[in-house]
Amino acid sequence: MTDSTTAPDREPLILIVDDIPRNLQVLGSILGENGYSVSVASSGQAALEAIAAQPPDLILLDIQMPDIDGIEVCKRLQSDGATKSIPVMFLTARTETDDIVRGFEVGAVDYITKPFVSTELMARVRTHLKIKHFTDLTAAQNRHLQALDDEKNELLSVVAHDLKSPLTNVQLLADMLDHKSESIAPDGIREYAQDLRQSSDRMVSLINNILNIHAIETSSYPLAIDRIDSVPLVERVVNEYKLQAEKKSIVLELAIGSDVGVETWIEADVMAFIQVVSNLVSNAVKYSPYQTTVRVRLETAAGKASGGAAESSDTPKTVVKKILRVCVQDEGPGISPKDQVRLFQKFARLTARPTGGESSTGLGLSIVKRLAEAMRGTVRYEAAQPKGSIFVAEFPIT
Ligand SMILES: Nc1ncnc2c1ncn2[C@@H]1O[C@H](COP(=O)(O)OP(=O)(O)OP(=O)(O)O)[C@@H](O)[C@H]1O
Ligand SMILES: [Mg+2]
DSSP states (O other), rough: HHEEEEOOOOEEEEEEOOOOHHHHHHHHHHHHHHHHHHEESSHHHHHHHHHHHSOSSSEESSOOOOOOOOOHHHHHHHSSSSTTOOOOOEETTTTHHHHHHHHHHHOOOEEEESSSHHHHHHHHHHHHHHHHHHHHHHHHHHHHHHHHHHHHHHHHOOOOOOHHHHHHHHHHOOOHHHGGGGOOOOOHHHHHHHHHHHHHHHHHHHHHHHHHHHHTTTTTTOOEEEEHHHHHHHHHHHHHHHHHHHTTEEEEEEEOTTTTTOOOEEEEEEHHHHHHHHHHHHHHHHHHHOOOOOEEEEEEEEEEEOSSSTOSSSSEEEOOSSEEEEEEEOOOOOOOOHHHTTSSTTOOOOOOOOOOOOOOOOHHHHHHHHHHHHHOOOEEEEOSSSOOOEEEEEEOOO
């Protein structure tokens, strides 16, 4: 196996600890010549400080030192979770068999005898760096798998919990219709039917949200990016929520800025754009108190460098001349700084609860953010004055 298969992203850092300057020099130059970064410490105390400041990938540690000896340094490293996994190779005289045994007992992975034989030293160093590299890789993969497992468990418990209540409702209504169908007036049947419809809508919306998230995460969400005229789409969404708003005596307004009009073509997927705006308007209506106003505003602004997730420094930036801004402002409770941290995460059912008994899966905004970013857009939250939320979605104008 070549070094390149095991080399980490940066040059491995090796710390040499020895109280004899000559040993530091010899080892340092051998390792340096072989392309490793080297740091040195001439006492146990200095070694512990150097390790805390910048954990190395491997430590070559002299056993016999005046203050804290190598055995003690190794014990302390082993007892600390942050340093436990750094491999330690002892430096010892060929005759000091007791030291070698004690070294292994306190957790050393190997030893090198003085005087050093350069080829032997390098062979052992390479081996232990390789082992360390693969151990780190396995640990990172395990952490990733654990995170996926936690997420899957959360998904299962949320789905089970959220499906249980509408399903129980469906069962109850079915029983009523089954046992009391003769005594129920036609109006009652209609009410039952509406109830059934509401319960099944809740289940379908949960399942659709989960399927959407899954599709976005696995990059299989079918986005057909095209030049689309955004204003009629926003008008359509606002009209769709008028009735829902009216039921809560909420005034739902749409204001189109005078700068918007001719330049309203954006590059986006029609359904995804509708989904972004719908979720924001739906939230504003859902979390607003009765008899308040929800304002949807369309305006344009000067663009800035952007590319997918605009924050990422890895993403190539493209210059966008102008952006379309969709602002959805409500007079509800707003989002507390603590809630803002989780706002766009999955299953984020936060402090605000629906004011009219609407369903809430906590998935809407996580979908909105991912969809907007997949269309080179952004979504953010701003606090409204004197109270309420403003959700701002921005898309590049073509
Ligand atoms: N306009 C808003 N005002 C106050 N709180 C809000 C607002 N929008 C969202 N929230 C809070 O953020 C949480 C997450 O919102 P999100 O849209 O992701 O999910 P949801 O509305 O609960 O469910 P879904 O959108 O999937 O039906 C909500 O549960 C709510 O607590
Ligand atoms: Mg929502």
